[in-house]
Amino acid sequence: LAKTTQPISMDSYEGQEVNITCSHNNIATNDYITWYQQFPSQGPRFIIQGYKTKVTNEVASLFIPADRKSSTLSLPRVSLSDTAVYYCLVGASGNTPLVFGKGTRLSVIA
């Protein structure tokens, strides 16, 4: 499984766009990149998944460069309720377990 590296923490003001970058230098050809969000004392929640280029949904955008060695989760106009830990995961088939790193603790300030 490809190892991921992401910042331990980030701070942002409300209304700003937040970009969290994840490095995964050893990503394999058939690996997908998935991001989860976790609030305190709750289970993680799926945010977005992608393979290459750009993916956008109602919550976030995921940018993946051509070499796929990194990815950036973009949260537009964050609010206080976006304060959470964000995890970047890299993996392939549906029958491999999710492996979580330490994640990035995002604090949104009013």
Added chain:
Amino acid sequence: KAGVTQTPRYLIKTRGQQVTLSCSPISGHRSVSWYQQTPGQGLQFLFEYFSETQRNKGNFPGRFSGRQFSNSRSEMNVSTLELGDSALYLCASKREAGGPNTEAFFGQGTRLTVV
């Protein structure tokens, strides 16, 4: 549709006791995984069950075990509890198999405190 349900939500046990936690996955999901989350170690994978068979296993001692029933509900058991087993235990279900890592849906967790 109903989400992943874990029971109980909170539990206090004494060292040396054993405990059983329950997880009911989303209807139609056949894969159930268990995770342990502590402040020091983060989210760690315990094991995964698919169609009543353990498919993947993390690096935990044999005191941690699990099983899955024919209706996909799963239980995990921890025997001879230690103080270090105090954690949030999370269960996740997936619809499954093949293709990219299918979205996993997590329950609210069971907060286990060992005293």
